[in-house]
Amino acid sequence: MKAASVNLVNALKEVLSESQVTVNQTVRELHGRDESYHAVSLPDIVVFPETAQQVSEVVKLANMYKIPVVPFGLGSSLEGHVIPYDHGITIDFSQMNKILEVRENDFLVKVQPGVTRSQLNKELKKYGLFFSVDPGADATLGGMAATNASGTTSVKYGVMRDQVRDLEVVLADGSIIHTGNLAAKSSSGYHLNGLFVGSEGTLGCFTELTLKVYGIPEHVMAARASFPELNNAVDAVVSILQAGIPIARVELVDEPSMKQVNLFSDTSYNEGPTLFLEFHGNEAGLKQDVEFTREIVEDHDCLDIKFETDNAARNQLWEARHNLAYAYIHGTPGKKLMVTDVCLPISELSGAIRHAREAVDSLGLTGGIVGHVGDGNYHVLLMIDNNNQEEIARAKELNEQIVLYALERGGTCTGEHGVGVGKLKYQHKEHGESLFVMEKIKEALDPYNLLNPGKILKPKERV
CATH class of the missing domain: 3.30.70.2190 (Alpha-Beta Plaits)
Structure with a gap:
């Protein structure tokens, strides 16, 4: 280990504790991948904070040493969001898993980012309430906010961005802010909730979320x-x-x-x-x-x-x-799952799905089509051999065909999985000149490009 890394580890142990900081190879390997087909890359250090203040201290040290920081929930993401390609520090939020407050009369709940969807719903059931966003995986709520997750119930209740009233966020310099309040609506200031939800850890680390919940239907x-x-x-x-x-x-x-x-x-x-x-x-x-x-x-x-x-x-x-x-994974041993994710206007959905089916068949790939079709979002589940470069190339060609079809018809390259590294190449085509606005926001909030670098926006040299 380099001297700078040794010094950083020692500094981290001073603001956390011995057990909250590790360079163990096995732990690092667990934090070097997600559920996607994207290449593995290990962090140098993994930390397990328990409070927002501890997260702040970690980020301050990262800023001091100019070391990248990557937030990590459960690693269930599908576009390489949590893979630390620049190495550095991975912040694992599994120890920040407390349900802090249930405000049943306001239909709100306040949680730490490591709380999972099923954990929250188990607690809410006591109050006759439930949290609506259901992406399938039992993901953490911090991770779901980071990718603006949605899933099967979004046609009625909306996506993750619709449920967030307030976020506590640690910024790149270690300062802690709140992005909203408890009110049902506001005309005051810029909509920071909307900015940070879906930012995939590139603008800050979520340490607390206030979320909207619903009464269990009769x-x-x-x-x-x-x-x-x-x-x-x-x-x-x-x-x-x-x-x-x-x-x-x-x-x-x-x-x-x-x-x-x-x-x-x-x-x-x-x-x-x-x-x-x-x-x-x-x-x-x-x-x-x-x-x-x-x-x-x-x-x-x-x-x-x-x-x-x-x-x-x-x-x-x-x-x-x-x-x-998992049915596809179990039924196709030796292959890795690759999932596409696009969303179109509902009027374009039938043609898009027909196009996708024809593309899968013409490219000779193994896969099925599923989707949250009530809001125009569909996926192709592909099983590919990661050791077969020709098959990987065909899978990437399919993904490109599907994405370009969606973009040409007013859709988006990702309805719910997020950009990560997998959809980086489509950002300018989808957003045009507004992508430069996003880059300016990133530069203003993270001038040294330390927060999950290379995700959403193309990698840039750190200052």
Whole structure:
């Protein structure tokens, strides 16, 4: 270890404790990757702070030594966000995992960044409340805010940015700020919540989040509707939304993916293009929504629709959907999962999914299409051999085709996974001159380019 690194480790141990600072090879390896196909790169040091003040002290030392800092939640990201390609310090927030306050009358909760989605919902259930954002993985709330996560329920409740009332953030110089307040709305000042949510650790480290929560609905019903073609399924979703049905979840799963669902989850669902649906509401309203939905999907040649009122059957349905990525991994041993992620205007979705299916087939790749189609977001789940450079090249070509198709039609290169390093190359094409505004914000808040360098914006030399 270099002398500067030894000095930094000793300095870190003075502001934290011996057990909160490590250079252990195994620990560093665990913090050098995420769930993506992107190349591994290890941090030099991993720290485990317990308070915002400790995070501040770590960042101050990093600033003093001009060492990069990368925030780390659970490493469930899919575009290399937490991989420290410039090495430096990884701040692991797993010890900052306290639910600080539940303000049930305000429908707010205050948490530390290491709290996971399931941990929060377990506590909120005591109050008849729940947190709505459901990306599938049991990610940390800090990580979900960093990538502006969304998932299956965003069609009704919105994405992560819609839930954040306030953030406590440690900036690059170690100062601590708050970005919002407890009020439901404000016309005061710049919208800092919106700026920091989705910033992927490039503008600051989140040490506390105040989030909006919801009352648990009186009744919940799920359904599974199968169709002869993908187009029928997507067009049915558009009609459901146009009808104003307040659907809580609407997920598309294509035919190859339904086969993987049945193999992995030991189910016997129809193996055609399928919509997984969920409705929240009171008994009378729910009955009307369900019947209206049945009429709509039948108008789009639905082959079969089955409603699940039993909790066990409903849970099995959504567990099967959430486990789909693992179903592909389990069903394709020796290959690595690569997930695309684009979002388009709902009117362009049917053509986009048809284009994606044709591209997967023409390139001879193994993969399925799934999506949170209620808000125009879809994914291609690809299984690729990381040792086969030709296959990797075809997968990257597919990703490029899908992204460019979305951008040309007013969409975005990522609906929920974030930019990380995987979508860096598309930033200028998507944002144009506004990308330079982002660069100026980054330079103002992080002049030495120490906070998660090389993510969202192209790497720059540190001053």
